[in-house]
Amino acid sequence: MTGIHKRHWPGDKGRPALALHCMMGSAGYWGPISRRLDGRVDLTGFDMPSHGRSGSWVAGSEGPDFHTAVTRIAASFIDRPLDLIGHSLGATVALRIAVAAPEAIRSLTLIEPVLFAAASDAEQEHRDRVISGFLAEGRIEDAARAFIDVWGAQAFDDLPLPARRMMAEQIPLVAEADDTLTNDRANILRDGGLEAIDAPVLIIAGQQSPKVIHGIADALAERLADVGRATVPGAGHMLPLTHPDETAGLIAVSLDRA
Template identity: 25%
Template structure:
């Protein structure tokens, strides 16, 4: 898939992004450890169906935004997404988020529902149901890296190419980390930013106080119906974690488990994911 490189100028930050196609916009937010290029197979199918795909780099994941992570909580990233949508269109936009990007899309829909039309999240349950995800010892084991990332020095030593390769192979069995991902995370500044994203899960000093009012609603069910996709073979967040997802979703939402897919389900099963996405976006 051939992408053009663009810059989305917002009142918060200028966001580098990859873009392709013509037609109604779909904004795609990537996760960890990942890169917007990984949306390529899905974007190819969306573009063929007459959509324009814009995939921004998360704050701190591009040379132009390195060091711009004073605050690194999920709501900060959702506020970025709201600003991107506002800069791209006066109308609500369709949004797809994977992994960390799923949290971005879910919190965007909850805190800025006027900025979204249709929402799809992949590989992470809705934010409103994540409060209990650490209760399961088996899930705690799968999240070993989350806890190790909290320890200064340990996180910096652990987050390397070997770990990234391991996570990709474990999360989507048989899938190797692409070179564009390895090249992105070869930059120590990018790795430092990624660690801040994870440390913000527990460190309140990394939460933007300006967004405190939005935080009152960002972890509640969004008023916008969402399509939530999970991979049947996801080695990071297993499908059983979606059993209570309906409690965190608006009426009209759907949860779909994609057969034969792992965590990177848009790479494992791009045809199936594209078909589900296009049906939902219609």
């Protein structure tokens, strides 16, 4: 893994915030969100390894897994309590940090957290088997198509060829993160962990997202001390990209609660 590309949207220096993007995304999509927040936070983001302008991820038997590596990178940006915002995979990283260091969190906004270990779901288990099967057979593009057609902003075959090629290169990272997301390898759901988060938490879901997302939100909300819930009408999993007005408005509510 080489350099990590950092992004910064200036705002209130007394209100630092960190935003974490989804699998196969980049920190760039927080730009429109930041503009709508109109400087109320000093927002930082970064492109995860093998995403955006960051260097490639190379898995190693002695190094950390992908989720752990991203968590360590995110934690390196935190030197005082801040507002932590995460989407999809980024939301699970944000939650992992909040469980490990609740004192570092001023507010926590979780957009479509994909911590599948929190809520068993037969449809999601089937999706995992399909993607794993394609990867085992070397059918990389089919695996990417199966993933994006559920979790993307538009169908895989409607994307430009460069985007399809990039996602085919990234799809092994989905399998790399599976043990953390599906089996809770990082022990995010440990007894007392979620309950120790005393900062206000907002969980946001898209109305049209797979039902496992709503099950996860239910399971997490049941254990959090100070939690709000919001559903964006007509939105799917990629709501920060497709519904930036609504997403920014809800993040603002979360900031106000802190």
